[in-house]
Amino acid sequence: MEPINLSDYERAAQEKLPPEIYDYYAGGANDEMTVQENRSAYSRIRLQYRVLRDVSRRSLATAVLDHPLSLPILIAPTAFHCLAHPEGELATARAAARAGTIMIASMAATTAVEEVAQASAAIPGAPRPWLQLYILPDRGFTTEMVRRAEAAGCGALVLTVDSPVFGQRERDIRHRFHELPNGLSLANFTAAGGARPPQLEFKADLTWQDVSWLRATTNLPILLKGIVHPADACLALAHGADGVIVSNHGGRQLDTAVATIEVLPEIVDAVAGRLPILVDGGVRRGTDVLKALALGAAAVAIGRPVLWGLAVAGEAGVSSVLELLRRELDLAMALCGCASIEEINRELLRL
Amino acid sequence: MEPINLSDYERAAQEKLPPEIYDYYAGGANDEMTVQENRSAYSRIRLQYRVLRDVSRRSLATAVLDHPLSLPILIAPTAFHCLAHPEGELATARAAARAGTIMIASMAATTAVEEVAQASAAIPGAPRPWLQLYILPDRGFTTEMVRRAEAAGCGALVLTVDSPVFGQRERDIRHRFHELPNGLSLANFTAAGGARPPQLEFKADLTWQDVSWLRATTNLPILLKGIVHPADACLALAHGADGVIVSNHGGRQLDTAVATIEVLPEIVDAVAGRLPILVDGGVRRGTDVLKALALGAAAVAIGRPVLWGLAVAGEAGVSSVLELLRRELDLAMALCGCASIEEINRELLRL
Amino acid sequence: MEPINLSDYERAAQEKLPPEIYDYYAGGANDEMTVQENRSAYSRIRLQYRVLRDVSRRSLATAVLDHPLSLPILIAPTAFHCLAHPEGELATARAAARAGTIMIASMAATTAVEEVAQASAAIPGAPRPWLQLYILPDRGFTTEMVRRAEAAGCGALVLTVDSPVFGQRERDIRHRFHELPNGLSLANFTAAGGARPPQLEFKADLTWQDVSWLRATTNLPILLKGIVHPADACLALAHGADGVIVSNHGGRQLDTAVATIEVLPEIVDAVAGRLPILVDGGVRRGTDVLKALALGAAAVAIGRPVLWGLAVAGEAGVSSVLELLRRELDLAMALCGCASIEEINRELLRL
Amino acid sequence: MEPINLSDYERAAQEKLPPEIYDYYAGGANDEMTVQENRSAYSRIRLQYRVLRDVSRRSLATAVLDHPLSLPILIAPTAFHCLAHPEGELATARAAARAGTIMIASMAATTAVEEVAQASAAIPGAPRPWLQLYILPDRGFTTEMVRRAEAAGCGALVLTVDSPVFGQRERDIRHRFHELPNGLSLANFTAAGGARPPQLEFKADLTWQDVSWLRATTNLPILLKGIVHPADACLALAHGADGVIVSNHGGRQLDTAVATIEVLPEIVDAVAGRLPILVDGGVRRGTDVLKALALGAAAVAIGRPVLWGLAVAGEAGVSSVLELLRRELDLAMALCGCASIEEINRELLRL
16 A cells, blocks of 8 residues: 555565665664654654644745755755665655755765756756765865865755764674675765775764864855754854754664754754754654754754655655655644744644 | 443444444544543543542532533534444434433534434433534535524534644545445535535634634534643633633544643633633543543543444443443542532642 | 462462452452552662661561551451452461461451451460451441450451442453352351341441541541541541551552552651551562651551462461561561661652 | 674573573562663663764773773672683683773682682783672681782772672572582682681671771772662761772662662762762663763673673673673764763763
8 A cells, every 4th residue: 555654654665675775774873772762752742732823825835044945854864875776866866856855965875966966956946955974084085075066066065973983783783784785886986086986984083173174165054963962053153064953863873862852952042043953863754843843943854764765666755755744744734723834833842 | 241331332342343434433643642642641640539528429410601411521523423323423412412411413423413403302301412513614504504503402512623624544544434435424514405515624724713703603602622722722712712622633633732631731720710621532431530620621521432332332322331431430539539520629639 | 389479479379269259359440550550659669778787686576556566567458358268367367466467357358357356366476456347337237346346356446438439340340240159258247147137338428527436436446548648647637546557449449549659658747657657559579568668657558469378378378478578578678778667767768 | 693782692691501590690689670770770861972072092991999991891790600601700800801801709709719810810911800708707707808819919809788688589599599500619618628618698787897897907999889879888988998889789689779870970979089989780881881981980890791791602702792892882982072981971961
């Protein structure tokens, strides 16, 4: 039967994908407590809805960093879309573009950023993709990636800051899943060519000075992804970031890390409107999106559900995931008495 | 074996009804968290009973809006009783009447309000039914329904305010359950006749002005059903409502909405006695009724259990459900040291 | 294998007893939430033990109402011991006497109080049993029972105050368990003889005036059993009671009533040492006894475990249950740094 | 498959060991609630990590009582290592030594302390083992053990203070597990020789005066193990102890005792830096170690996991357990933004 919600998509993808690939996407660090907690923290928040407000003309449109979006849901960066479907990141990019939202392309994509951007640009009126970036030990290649993103027309850079080292993902260890199958490659890296191709390595000595360096390197807006502490959000502001994505890497880095929705309010309070705050991790229902917005997020990003849609039906599957969530958010807004994103606020919540 | 409590009735009904009909009644929105929470919120409230009070002459009699009732338990409006039993709303109406309580007939009934009222009136001394109403986009038909309710002798109108749009009920989607079987119809609508029969459509632009309009249209008392926010209860008062039913539509509209018993106290406090407050959602035991009254409800309403009784044994089943609950409330009152409804108060509760 | 704790005794008894008898003893009112909560409330209390105190000479001896006891654990009144074992209350009485503690004989016993008292008295140095009493509509017979208790040498009367009516015990209803099997009788009632034998009926108009009446009728100490509200404990004091047993009738009367250990502290505080407070419900481990004493109870009483011991091995089984619990309490005291009952206090608890 | 975390080791050990030996190690007192709670209390603590700190040169090195350690994880004293593996304590000692940490040898070892110390000393640069001690009723033998520990070069004495009596371990009772199999002995006791060999007996009259006696007997540092109350930690300081190990004996003595990590903060606060505080019980993940350090522990100790490693692969298994935990702590530090043990503090925690 046709999937009717995001959980259906996960089940269908699990049936379709080889176990080691499903587990690579689904799994998290160690005991996966943060993976679970990201979800259950949303469930604990209760909606105290309002009634008898005119919600006949609803709009989910919003903007993040002046990029207009048809809905406050972005596509979080995730690696290796070609593992889920032959069309990989191209399918995702097209679905995002058609839905009127931003795909944050992963530096660890199986498709080069230029192709992703081109696929997006082919859809009239589509928002430009953003590029997720690690600052690598190889700073030259990092700079090259920034230039390529600029040239490809990316709208922003998303610097991942929660990965000085690689998290211990036990499903992958058990599957001995540590390299891409034949025919797939880290396209952004192989595209660089050269005698000694650049490697995806984490940089354990990454500091705020690297943020300043990146800030000086480009005029693109920079968002820092992976922040869960209000003090770090304030430092992001001080170092010239243009936005923050509250994220614990989907529970894939540090197990027993706080749930993102749980720390969102204090980060929003600390930043006090000086930066847009996005949040990812555990968003599976329209009501989750509404709760994040009510707590002050400018938008949310979804990661794994996009991969489930992609695995099940390629571009159409990603579109369907986005449209299911759009419809659920629309419904939740109507039932809470909100005709627009601006009307969603903390008074609707019982924490 | 004869059902001895309301859970037994649910199990028996589940065995008897086709799955899509059982699920239509039992199900709720999305993950059905609010359906569950409505129940479990009652269980978390503990009774700190009193002893050595004369409870030999107990009375469960009360009045809501000056309508005397033999027990503080009304029948909440639910759709399509003929799906549960061939005698449908007529059986329910007779059972309510014989029990000395009010049936709130649904606008989406499979029996016209005139017949429901007639069935009630045939029982000497029975309270008059109330009519639940949606204000439809077709205001003419809405007015017609008000007039018909007045003419049929209904005691009050219950305006549902939590349904600007229709909730996402996944059990129904999976069953593809979206229309009434052959021979059944929305009798209040078909009775209207005419070339282009009126449709049951939700009105997403319903506002407090519509409440004012309804208030001006009729002299019948008007209760607003579907309120969970104290601010909305105050607005109900300001717009001339005669009562409020704290309800989340049995968890069928907005999933993860607050449990009704959880927000009852703050609504009671906000309204401060200026309006009677009723509550529905999750009432399955006499102790639940007592808890709701202790928190300030004038009465409770039960929805699904009535349908289980109806499915199992028609009118006799509904009567049995009401009598089981009456007996349980009577017992709970005796064991708490309360001889009358007035003696039930918050001091009996440990929240 | 030999039972090594009270749960083992319950399992062994369940295997041995006919289901309707096991369920009569094990069951509680309605959904049995209070039965469970009585237990789990103990488990939630954590012990923050002390070390390096001399616990080499430990004494569990205590006194309640100047009756010396070898351990702070009484036998709570429970009905129908002959259902569990042919020797019934006599076996229980002997085991209690040999253990140096008080059996509170039930008015609803299958053995007359005179025989119970005689069985006790046959053990040199044994504490005298107490008699649990309902004040019946038949006041003459009630007076007669008081006189018989006095004559039999009972040490106190325990007036049950939580039973104006009979709780709804669904296991019994399903088993249609409502009368004693052939050969068994309510011996205290049949012993009364007479043309029209007295009946065990609950008195729904029982009030504090009946307590005053009982107070005036006898010089025996009177404890009120079934109190969970501090206000009622204060009224007990005001009406001349000599003690209070915090009890919810083992969860058999009002379901979702508060757990006894949860309300014990506030009752202890309200009474402020002017009356001894006992507690029953959910005591299954020596650490439970220690927790109750730490919260201010003078002693605890155990009901169902005694019946499990009785069912498994008659007098020897009851003795074993008492000795297991004595040993566990002794161990818990040693491990908490308490050599005597007086040294147990709230500082050992983390609530 | 190769174990990849400590839970894997437990499962593998359970498959390998006879049930009565696995249960002897795994079990705890009574219902084993404290065993569970020791674990789950860690899981409830959430990490609110920091980012963009240079963690490229991380050090796990620390010192306890001026003994340098390569990681803040000691081996807690546990009895009878030869039950787990023929090489017993010698294998454990070698693994600890090679890992650069301290083994706290148990007085109830199956290998004499002299041999343990010798095995350690054979590894160049290894920290000296410590000896866990009970003060026995036989004070002469106790003194002898102290002298032997001194002579063997032990670095400290760990006096167990939570065992005035022996806890009730129901798994052992059910297995009738109460003596060592043929060929194994309490080597520290048998080594003493003599006509009437000394016995391992608990001393129920152990008091703070015995601590003073031990303090006067030796110049070795003395740590008290088994404290969970801040008042006792302060008494430890007053009686000349050099350190405290917050421990509830792995949940093997008093069931429903508080979880050690739960009381650590208040003990740290009470002692206010005047003594190093260690903690054991429930440490299974690198994040657990980090949490304990963040709450003020100088180091943690692990007991059962060492036995699982030993059972699975002798010395190599113990090494593997230590290295897995080292790697996990290293990873957790990196992901929390801590390059050294000193940088770990309470601000990383959300309790």
